[in-house]
Amino acid sequence: MKYQILKAWKDVTEGKGKSLLVIFALALGLWGLGSVAVSWSVLSRDLKGNFLGTSPVHAIFTLKEKDDSILDTLKARGEIESAEFRDLKMLRVEVYPDSWIPLWLFGVGDFENMALAKIVSESGAHKPSRGSILIERDGLLISALTISSVASVRNGARNIEVPVEGIVFDPALPPATQDHFIYAYTDMETFSTLSGAESGKRLIVRFRDVNSRSEVEAAVAKLMADSGSGGIANSTVEVRPFLEHPHQWQLDMLLAIIGIIGLLAFLLSSILVGQVVAALVAKQIRQIGILKAIGGTRARIAGIFSVYLLFYALISGLIAIPLAISTGYAFSYFCAGILNFNILTTSLPAEVFALLIVSALVLPFLFAFPTLIKAGRVSVREALGETPFRHRTRVTGRVVVTALATALGVAIFSSGFNLRQSLSNFLTSTGDSMRYDIQVVLTKPVPESEFLEPFESISGIERIEAWTGGRGELQTSLAGTDDGIGIVALPLDSRVMAMKMAQGHWFESASDPEVVLNQAAVELFHQPIIGQTLSVGIAGVSRQMKLVGIAEEIDRPKIYINDAFYDRWANPAHLVNTLMITARDGEYQGVMALKKEIERAVKASSLSVLDVMSQAERVKIIADHLNIILIALLLLAFLVLSVSALGMASATSITVMERTREIGVLRAIGATPRKIIKIFLMEGMATSGAGLILGLILSWPLSLAASVLFGAIMFGEGVVLRYAFSPAGFWITIAATAVFGFLASRIPAGGAIGLSTREALAYE
Amino acid sequence: MKQAELVRLNEVSLTYGSNGTRCEALRKINLSIGSGEHLAIVGKSGSGKSSLLNMITGIDHPSEGEVIVDGTTVHTMKEGPLALWRGRMAGIVFQFFQLIPTITILQNILLPMEFVGVIPKKERRERALSLLEQTGIFDHARKLPSELSGGEQQRAAIARALANDPPLIVADEPTGNLDSANAEIVLGIFRGLVDAGKTVVVVTHERNLGKEYSRVVSLKDGMIVGDEWSRP
Ligand SMILES: Nc1ncnc2c1ncn2[C@@H]1O[C@H](COP(=O)(O)OP(=O)(O)OP(=O)(O)O)[C@@H](O)[C@H]1O
Ligand SMILES: [Mg+2]
Numbered sequence: 001m002k003y004q005i006l007k008a009w010k011d012v013t014e015g016k017g018k019s020l021l022v023i024f025a026l027a028l029g030l031w032g033l034g035s036v037a038v039s040w041s042v043l044s045r046d047l048k049g050n051f052l053g054t055s056p057v058h059a060i061f062t063l064k065e066k067d068d069s070i071l072d073t074l075k076a077r078g079e080i081e082s083a084e085f086r087d088l089k090m091l092r093v094e095v096y097p098d099s100w101i102p103l104w105l106f107g108v109g110d111f112e113n114m115a116l117a118k119i120v121s122e123s124g125a126h127k128p129s130r131g132s133i134l135i136e137r138d139g140l141l142i143s144a145l146t147i148s149s150v151a152s153v154r155n156g157a158r159n160i161e162v163p164v165e166g167i168v169f170d171p172a173l174p175p176a177t178q179d180h181f182i183y184a185y186t187d188m189e190t191f192s193t194l195s196g197a198e199s200g201k202r203l204i205v206r207f208r209d210v211n212s213r214s215e216v217e218a219a220v221a222k223l224m225a226d227s228g229s230g231g232i233a234n235s236t237v238e239v240r241p242f243l244e245h246p247h248q249w250q251l252d253m254l255l256a257i258i259g260i261i262g263l264l265a266f267l268l269s270s271i272l273v274g275q276v277v278a279a280l281v282a283k284q285i286r287q288i289g290i291l292k293a294i295g296g297t298r299a300r301i302a303g304i305f306s307v308y309l310l311f312y313a314l315i316s317g318l319i320a321i322p323l324a325i326s327t328g329y330a331f332s333y334f335c336a337g338i339l340n341f342n343i344l345t346t347s348l349p350a351e352v353f354a355l356l357i358v359s360a361l362v363l364p365f366l367f368a369f370p371t372l373i374k375a376g377r378v379s380v381r382e383a384l385g386e387t388p389f390r391h392r393t394r395v396t397g398r399v400v401v402t403a404l405a406t407a408l409g410v411a412i413f414s415s416g417f418n419l420r421q422s423l424s425n426f427l428t429s430t431g432d433s434m435r436y437d438i439q440v441v442l443t444k445p446v447p448e449s450e451f452l453e454p455f456e457s458i459s460g461i462e463r464i465e466a467w468t469g470g471r472g473e474l475q476t477s478l479a480g481t482d483d484g485i486g487i488v489a490l491p492l493d494s495r496v497m498a499m500k501m502a503q504g505h506w507f508e509s510a511s512d513p514e515v516v517l518n519q520a521a522v523e524l525f526h527q528p529i530i531g532q533t534l535s536v537g538i539a540g541v542s543r544q545m546k547l548v549g550i551a552e553e554i555d556r557p558k559i560y561i562n563d564a565f566y567d568r569w570a571n572p573a574h575l576v577n578t579l580m581i582t583a584r585d586g587e588y589q590g591v592m593a594l595k596k597e598i599e600r601a602v603k604a605s606s607l608s609v610l611d612v613m614s615q616a617e618r619v620k621i622i623a624d625h626l627n628i629i630l631i632a633l634l635l636l637a638f639l640v641l642s643v644s645a646l647g648m649a650s651a652t653s654i655t656v657m658e659r660t661r662e663i664g665v666l667r668a669i670g671a672t673p674r675k676i677i678k679i680f681l682m683e684g685m686a687t688s689g690a691g692l693i694l695g696l697i698l699s700w701p702l703s704l705a706a707s708v709l710f711g712a713i714m715f716g717e718g719v720v721l722r723y724a725f726s727p728a729g730f731w732i733t734i735a736a737t738a739v740f741g742f743l744a745s746r747i748p749a750g751g752a753i754g755l756s757t758r759e760a761l762a763y764e
Numbered sequence: 765m766k767q768a769e770l771v772r773l774n775e776v777s778l779t780y781g782s783n784g785t786r787c788e789a790l791r792k793i794n795l796s797i798g799s800g801e802h803l804a805i806v807g808k809s810g811s812g813k814s815s816l817l818n819m820i821t822g823i824d825h826p827s828e829g830e831v832i833v834d835g836t837t838v839h840t841m842k843e844g845p846l847a848l849w850r851g852r853m854a855g856i857v858f859q860f861f862q863l864i865p866t867i868t869i870l871q872n873i874l875l876p877m878e879f880v881g882v883i884p885k886k887e888r889r890e891r892a893l894s895l896l897e898q899t900g901i902f903d904h905a906r907k908l909p910s911e912l913s914g915g916e917q918q919r920a921a922i923a924r925a926l927a928n929d930p931p932l933i934v935a936d937e938p939t940g941n942l943d944s945a946n947a948e949i950v951l952g953i954f955r956g957l958v959d960a961g962k963t964v965v966v967v968t969h970e971r972n973l974g975k976e977y978s979r980v981v982s983l984k985d986g987m988i989v990g991d992e993w994s995r996p
Binding site for chain 2: 661662665666667668669670671672673674675753756757758761
């Protein structure tokens with residue numbers, strides 16, 4: 001045994017370059033695997049932990065009539081665990097001077113004894129005093145609001161100054177930063193004063209002993225059917241997704257992405273380790289032969305190599321495990337920041353440590369297993385035989401593996417570019433189809449002149465178009481909608497709408513009711529055909545309209561119709577609820593300045609505004625968000641590409657090492673150093689070339705899948721981002737692969753001529 | 765010396781290692797080899813025979829002294845030109861054959877021709893086949909080296925050394941790994957080469973040197989201790 005350890009140690013320390021390569025490769029795999037394991041362990045428990053810690057709501061009832069005894073009635077029922085009032089109304093708040101976003105105002109029944117949908121005080125007051133609010137911490141990141149500042153809140157036509165008294169944490173809500181909302185909490189009385197709405201009609205409820213959404217639904221149905229449940233019987237109800245954070249899917253996505261990265265790192269590292277170990281063992285074949293010749297058994301020889309692998313395992317484990325833990329935590333904190341929850345895990349479960357240690361010890365054996373088996377089998381004759389050079393088969397295997405790794409890197413890299421192209425096409429087409437700059441939306445329709453009046457004196461406005469709309473019921477034999485579909489009624493001669501049509505054309509008839517659907521609506525209507533007549537319930541009456549076109553739009557289902565028909569059917573007074581404004585100065589700065597001016601006019605007016613949005617800001621916000629994702633994606637892809645280049649470099653250097661003596665012979669018979677470098681360079685370039693072609697082919701389905709996936713993540717389920725091919729990305733991918741392929745073979749090939757001819761010839 | 769001088773070593777010394785583990789493999793060697801000589805270098809193991817060959821072929825550079833082969837100062841040459849020069853000037857036969865295992869015997873012979881390019885492209889194949897014919901392994905042209913016996917591999921290695929028709933052939937114990945029958949074949953080939961006007965330098969442990977070689981140089985501790993001419 002002593003000999004074994006000594007030999008192993010010598011092997012580790014002598015071939016320093018190769019040893020570093022093995023350790024690096026092992027550590028890489030372990031690090032990838034480990035950080036994934038750590039962040040999975042932390043994140044999968046902590047988001048749930050945060051969410052469940054709030055005692056999330058099972059169902060929300062909105063009463064038709066106020067009922068003072070309703071809480072007592074509910075609490076007396078055995079199946080109800082807890083019930084509270086939690087009023088909700090959407091107002092507007094000024095987050096920066098003349099910049100307003102929606103404010104979700106919650107009226108809390110009892111701040112002292114919250115039993116469900118609990119919020120946690122982070123700083124300032126636990127309970128706001130009359131007339132003031134607490135705000136959710138994530139909102140601090142998108143506003144100038146803070147403790148003791150006074151928020152300007154607008155409710156309909158009213159401006160109210162509301163002091164902020166404290167900051168709370170509410171991990172059950174979708175993060176404010178993502179949805180661009182401010183969440184605020186106040187008592188029920190203040191709620192009424194601020195919102196002008198009746199308090200005590202919205203009830204949040206948790207049931208006892210329910211294990212799924214369907215059980216909740218059953219309990220809700222039973223409760224509503226019971227005559228003893230007071231006002232609940234004729235309330236409207238919303239059953240929440242069962243015990244799931246609203247953005248759980250985002251976390252799942254992030255976990256899936258890191259899962260893939262971890263797997264890639266693991267794969268590449270196994271390839272690297274396998275190759276290097278194979279090369280190391282091959283170098284020792286002669287020694288194995290000698291050991292066997294002098295009586296070493298197969299087990300004995302496997303033992304020697306095991307000791308040798310154990311050294312690598314220990315060293316790489318010592319490097320990678322702490323690294324994995326810290327990156328795992330770092331990633332967890334990053335996700336927690338994005339999704340607005342707190343990391344609760346302070347110590348990892350024993351299983352995670354066990355997994356890390358076991359994989360550190362087992363991985364090298366797993367990766368080296370085929371080689372060890374081969375080494376054990378080699379016969380003395382073969383090992384000692386007069387075969388100064390090794391055979392080609394393993395070299396070919398290595399080339400294939402390297403080409404595959406390159407293909408993987410290329411595919412991801414090029415898909416990143418294609419996805420970027422898809423998104424930029426999307427942004428351009430949105431900009432092209434929506435030719436307005438600013439949109440002002442009211443909470444309820446008003447006469448056009450009343451709506452226009454406050455903006456008449458603003459000189460920066462070039463054009464204003466007034467639109468209206470409402471909700472309509474879809475009427476098909478196949479599909480029905482619960483709350484209807486958005487109807488947008490706009491002038492026949494609209495100058496701000498020029499949507500790209502997927503099929504057919506925009507409505508153009510002044511005499512016949514024509515309709516245009518967007519793609520999501522087409523989906524909802526079960527793929528109607530152009531020319532078909534659709535029945536749409538508008539204001540309770542079924543109207544027949546001819547489908548003339550399908551518009552390319554990434555949005556919720558929408559129906560576009562001529563406002564002349566809408567007015568005739570549902571809006572005789574021609575009330576409008578939306579203004580589409582184009583700015584004289586269409587540049588970003590000009591539009592933003594105009595928006596502020598409009599906000600000032602809104603503030604001074606009596607208009608009950610729901611929201612003021614600028615197209616530029618919307619596009620910019622989307623573009624900014626996308627850019628972060630895309631830059632991350634490209635970086636990641638670049639990383640994969642460089643790791644595959646690294647794999648190639650290591651493969652080449654192993655080949656060079658193995659063929660050192662051959663190189664010596666080549667030089668002895670007249671090959672110049674340049675020629676020798678050229679041999680390796682050609683091999684390397686051919687490998688990257690094969691990888692490149694394969695990768696580009698692979699990138700096509702990958703880009704397709706990615707555009708579907710990212711469309712769904714960013715714009716909602718079912719929204720498909722169009723696949724686009726990025727010519728720039730194509731050339732950059734080719735150039736990057738060529739450069740990487742060149743470097744990854746040129747540098748190690750340089751090592752081939754580093755030795756003198758004599759040294760090369762004597763190389764064992 | 766009736767022949768023109770081909771190789772000239774002036775005060776050549778070769779020292780391995782640094783101060784701690786110094787080893788003087790060659791000490792102030794002066795040697796002149798004429799064109800057409802059949803020279804044997806003998807000496808005990810470690811006496812510096814291989815080192816001396818490495819000086820002549822430029823595989824290694826002297827620590828001191830000059831090496832001049834056919835008017836070329838070998839010891840000052842850069843790797844690239846040196847490799848080309850070697851491919852053209854000196855055919856080397858190794859003790860362990862050192863054929864490239866992944867290509868056929870024929871391709872092994874063609875390789876130095878491709879590297880150096882003195883033989884016109886059209887003639888290469890024919891020349892290679894005729895060399896195989898000459899060394900008696902024509903039938904093995906399309907085999908891989910591993911499919912040949914040791915003696916056949918050594919003959920292939922000689923054929924490769926002759927590929928570019930070099931005036932100088934250098935062999936380090938070419939028969940060391942062969943049985944007497946195979947060794948005799950190899951020696952016969954060398955005799956034929958000398959008869960055809962080549963200069964052949966062989967490191968050997970054989971007996972009966974006088975019969976075989978025109979000149980025998982003996983080395984001891986890196987110095988020439990004997991230099992006998994057996995055939996005038
Ligand atoms: N790479 C090296 N590093 C250090 N010393 C070396 C090296 N190569 C050879 N030597 C030493 O130089 C001396 C001459 O070696 P060389 O190989 O020329 O001997 P040789 O006469 O060819 O022996 P053999 O008959 O065993 O092949 C020896 O003492 C040897 O130990
Ligand atoms: Mg020797």
